[in-house]
Amino acid sequence: MRCKTCDYRLWGILGRECPECGASFLPSEFEFVPNSVRFCCPHCGQDYYGTGPQGHLSPAEFDCVRCNRHICMDEMTLFLTTGVEEEQTLVERMPWLDRGRVSFFRAWMRTILMGMVSPGRLMRLTPGEGSLGRAWWFATLTSVVASLGAVLPVVVFPVLMIGSRSGAALGMWGLAVLGLLLWPTVVIGLWGAFTHAVLAMTGQRAFGPGRTYQAMCYSAAANVISAPPCLGVYFTPVSMVWWCVSAILMVRGGQRVSGGRAAAAVLSFPLLLTAGVTCLIVFVAIPGIRTAQRAVVTAAPQVNVALVSSNLLIYAQQHRGRAPGHASELVYDPGLPAYTLVDNDWTALAKTPVANTDLQQFSTASTAAQRATAQAAAKALPANVVAHRLGHFVFTCHGIDFNNADPGLWTVVSAPEKRRASSDPNVYIGLANGTTTSVPRATFTQSLAAQNALRASQGLPPLPDPRRVTHTQPATAPAG
Numbered sequence: 478m479r480c481k482t483c484d485y486r487l488w489g490i491l492g493r494e495c496p497e498c499g500a501s502f503l504p505s506e507f508e509f510v511p512n513s514v515r516f517c518c519p520h521c522g523q524d525y526y527g528t529g530p531q532g533h534l535s536p537a538e539f540d541c542v543r544c545n546r547h548i549c550m551d552e553m554t555l556f557l558t559t560g561v562e563e564e565q566t567l568v569e570r571m572p573w574l575d576r577g578r579v580s581f582f583r584a585w586m587r588t589i590l591m592g593m594v595s596p597g598r599l600m601r602l603t604p605g606e607g608s609l610g611r612a613w614w615f616a617t618l619t620s621v622v623a624s625l626g627a628v629l630p631v632v633v634f635p636v637l638m639i640g641s642r643s644g645a646a647l648g649m650w651g652l653a654v655l656g657l658l659l660w661p662t663v664v665i666g667l668w669g670a671f672t673h674a675v676l677a678m679t680g681q682r683a684f685g686p687g688r689t690y691q692a693m694c695y696s697a698a699a700n701v702i703s704a705p706p707c708l709g710v711y712f713t714p715v716s717m718v719w720w721c722v723s724a725i726l727m728v729r730g731g732q733r734v735s736g737g738r739a740a741a742a743v744l745s746f747p748l749l750l751t752a753g754v755t756c757l758i759v760f761v762a763i764p765g766i767r768t769a770q771r772a773v774v775t776a777a778p779q780v781n782v783a784l785v786s787s788n789l790l791i792y793a794q795q796h797r798g799r800a801p802g803h804a805s806e807l808v809y810d811p812g813l814p815a816y817t818l819v820d821n822d823w824t825a826l827a828k829t830p831v832a833n834t835d836l837q838q839f840s841t842a843s844t845a846a847q848r849a850t851a852q853a854a855a856k857a858l859p860a861n862v863v864a865h866r867l868g869h870f871v872f873t874c875h876g877i878d879f880n881n882a883d884p885g886l887w888t889v890v891s892a893p894e895k896r897r898a899s900s901d902p903n904v905y906i907g908l909a910n911g912t913t914t915s916v917p918r919a920t921f922t923q924s925l926a927a928q929n930a931l932r933a934s935q936g937l938p939p940l941p942d943p944r945r946v947t948h949t950q951p952a953t954a955p956a957g
């Protein structure tokens with residue numbers, strides 16, 4: 478019992494004024510834990526114990542058993558019961574609902590601490606009915622402040638880059654603020670609904686849904702774990718687990734149900750959510766990615782032959798109409814990406830030989846080293862070569878003068894050595910004017926014959942089937 482004005486200890490004082498500050502007081506204005514306070518008759522000193530509600534005497538007015546005078550509680554002298562410390566006389570209050578008596582910040586911090594460390598006690602101190610609005614206010618305030626550190630960096634950096642005045646930045650800010658303010662309500666709204674539904678389906682409970690929502694709101698204290706800016710993200714799993722455990726203990730105490738039922742009820746929503754997200758990934762996202770990947774792989778030869786063909790033309794235009802001695806030159810002149818030559822199959826790079834190295838190492842070497850390797854590869858080709866292979870492509874451009882060539886001449890043929898079972902029915906071919914064409918696989922032999930007729934008219938030796946040209950065996954012109 479302390480003076481409400483100056484906090485002076487008022488035990489053992491007969492007068493009804495604080496000796497320190499003069500403020501008047503009455504014992505009935507205080508609450509005590511029952512039996513913790515001894516009331517003494519002001520006339521004879523007889524002891525009485527406060528066993529009633531709020532630790533008061535019951536009744537408050539009576540005749541003293543020793544001196545027989547009529548006395549009332551408010552005129553008696555109060556002492557601590559022997560063996561009781563002052564703290565033990567204090568009635569414990571739910572700090573959040575007791576905000577008028579301590580500062581707002583202290584009430585908030587105490588509620589967070591109690592919600593995390595002894596959630597069952599916090600729930601016991603919270604009246605079963607009413608005060609749901611204040612529970613929501615606690616949850617929103619705590620969760621919003623705790624997630625500020627995690628959300629702000631995500632928003633601030635993009636806005637700094639876009640510029641803070643643009644409409645897009647304002648829109649992002651608006652969305653972020655809205656999400657920041659509303660997420661606790663959305664999460665607790667859904668979570669509480671699932672939790673109470675499971676409780677309702679599995680038997681008796683002490684209170685209505687409001688009590689379950691109180692538990693979900695006050696257990697949100699655990700969100701402070703993820704409050705540290707930037708680092709908080711890494712603690713989020715911990716705060717989520719803590720929130721679940723606190724909520725289970727609060728639901729168990731608050732609704733007076735078994736621990737198992739409380740756990741089943743509280744965990745129903747997170748488990749369903751996890752299952753839903755997993756299903757979404759397995760049945761929607763992964764097939765979508767697979768389809769996209771397949772489309773890329775299927776389209777790769779068509780796209781890449783166009784790239785190779787146009788790079789050949791660029792090379793020829795810069796070298797008086799002549800094709801490179803070996804196709805690996807294209808990688809540094811004019812700069813064809815090496816993976817184009819293996820249809821974006823990165824694993825094939827290391828399996829594609831270029832002189833005494835492979836395309837993987839070649840693609841990362843210095844330009845000087847690349848030039849030396851490409852020259853060695855060109856030198857290694859037979860003098861009468863008509864076609865050589867590099868990766869998935871067979872180059873048929875030897876001897877063609879691009880400046881005066883018939884635009885129908887084949888310069889490169891897309892012909893992977895190991896054709897995939899599902900590959901499309903066409904063979905893709907680059908032409909001397911830098912464009913491409915496709916020939917049905919079924920009639921390729923006829924197309925090759927027509928091409929050789931065209932080559933003959935241009936004074937070029939005939940081609941064998943380009944699909945049979947390997948890295949080790951370039952095609953050569955027939956003797957004579």
Ligand SMILES: [Zn+2]
Nearest residue numbers: 480483495498
């Ligand atoms: Zn005082």
Ligand SMILES: [Zn+2]
Nearest residue numbers: 518521541544
């Ligand atoms: Zn007495």
